[in-house]
Amino acid sequence: MTDDLISQIYECAFKPERWPGLLSDVSARLSGAGASLSITVRAEGADQAVFGDFGHFWTASPDARPIVAAMGDPRFDSPSFFDRLSRGDEPRFYGDNEVLAPGDYESLPMFRDLLIPMGLKWGAGTIFRPPTGATIVFGMRRKTEHGPFQREETQWLDLLRPHVARATLIAARLQLERAEAAAQTLAALGLPALVCDRDGAVQAANALIDENESALVWRARNHFAFRDKLADVKWRQALTSIESDACGAVRSFPVRDAAHIATRVAHVVPIRRTARDLFSQCCAALVLTPVNAAIAPPQDLVRSLFDFTRSEASVAKGLAQGQTVDDMATKSGVSANTVRSHVRAVLEKTGCSRQADVVRLLVGLTLGRADSMNEDP
Template sequence: MASATRRFDIEAITDKIYEASVVPESWTSVLDSMTDIAGGVGTILLAADTTDFRFISTQGLSGFVESFVEQGWPERNTRTPAVLKARHAGFIVEKDVYSPKEIENDPLINQFLRPQGLGWATATAFPMSTGDTLVFSVERAYRNGPVPEASVELLDSVRPHLGRAALISGRLRLERARAAVETLALLGLPAGIVSRDFRLQAANALLEGLMPRVVRDGSARVAFADGDADDLLATALNATRRQVPRSIPIPKRDSDPALVAHLVPVRGIARDLFTGSAFILVLTPVEKQAQGPDADLLQGLFDLTAAEARVARAIVAGETVETLAVRQRISESTVRTQLKSIYAKTGMKGQIDLVRLGSGLSLVRSDEA
């Protein structure tokens, strides 16, 4: 242990850890230091969620997690559940959770790790206040044997700092997200943060003012009071590729104006490893206007192409598919194809719904909100 301690500047590593707590990009440097301590190939920091793998990894494991996911190993993974089940406040190695026979027969170890020259590791887990569990896993080459006990002890010495830094990261990232939704309130836009389990983590005062008449903070997930809009929201939240922006129309109801809800993915390094945040939900109020909406407005609200926006505006203005095709010098089949895409993006079921939506679209200025 003494020789291992002399090889590493623990104080410098600890400084790196706390730097990473406020500068997410610095986590990679921390993971590099952990790799060096264990004599490993690389280190992964991941959120333990088999349905949506979120991770940061060092250069030595470039492509490793991507292959792991592509080959379907998250559903057959035995290592992460073993780490979580152990509930050990320290780093563990294979012999702590597997028998020698289990190591030799484990499909993940033998069919995925060893063919890549890997097969030994040390890992630890931290439960987060967001409901996620963070796992640090240092991967070591099979030819080098198990991670030495001295290395595990050294990693254990910095483990409390890793836990505190992860907690700080989570709080800071959540506060930044909250600041973002408060900034949107200054622009007159109701907004909130939606977690990865689809519940509201935070909401600005404007969004709270629409609850529960328009938006409902349910125990299972955030929801819309309007049934059709809520069906679209449920589909968007449960989509396989949840990192795709979506816009959902919400019709006028009693004294509340018509709205367009934008579900904007939270992206970036360590974006949701620490906060559990998945989306920023922004509601754009709309008001009735005498003329049809501007094509640029339709394009911006629903992520339409320029051609789709022109078709949508023409339909809202009362044109038929036939007259529109003649005027724009395109085939009717092209117009109908564009309409199908428009319906998919706006959530409308047909031309009548599109006309009803579009006839009331006009952005409410922030000083009128």
């Protein structure tokens, strides 16, 4: 039975979508309430001044996902627990009761304020520190009424330990390479881009991002923010909505400079489940395109960039060409009120407050050759 699990572990290295099922299986065999696996790996050649030099990945069984998500809250940060876990006398799994004193359950926020109220007092875990510089944490929780993990149970987990370490390292390296490859492919197209997880932490970025420091400010733990506060709100909203959006629409919004002039358009491109796995946590690519050419863009381009309907895209292009509401109403055979409703939708989707701002934004979009942008589809 253990041999079968070991085979599945190595399958997970190359088919990461199987990790949650494997973790559920391991947890169930020990009457657990869920298991999780995380790894922090060094990204070779990364520029620490830009986005840090580490990638963080995690996966969990379905019943453990809420626990892992909650443990990311700084209020429950308990580094002393993980420090004790990593300083065990032997490289093995330890039950919480082996590394904690009785009073620790009441003093450590992770236990006192989170796990015990959830009825998950007991757990077992291990930390791997391979020579590559990675840190791997494999943890499991158990309901309070089932009692602490016994040594014979953690000994069984020890049989899986080296195989989990190898497979996890393989999986994380593969996903980090894929994220970096995506960012570099966009660089080859001349597009500054970065790849983020669902929390907005950067997993990979290309060198062209360095040229956008006037628009971005870098934060701790590989996070960033737009200097344009409205753009930053749009970015957070786009990231939050990706997981619940079944159609996978690209979200685009203008990025303004200190003079409130749109100098870039940010495009948040979802990495759909068919193109990512549950281990890497890569959620979206952020691509920045410049605004610098006084040319009205073609309607299909405008529509794709801002998720406009065809009617909204037509109105947006009309504004960029200097047409009035009455001009557009006459040309399209609809009422002026209908055109005005489309104008309001265009203002909302571009994040602009005035029609003049929309015109300035749209006539400056550049994607491809200038001569091709004069073509009317």
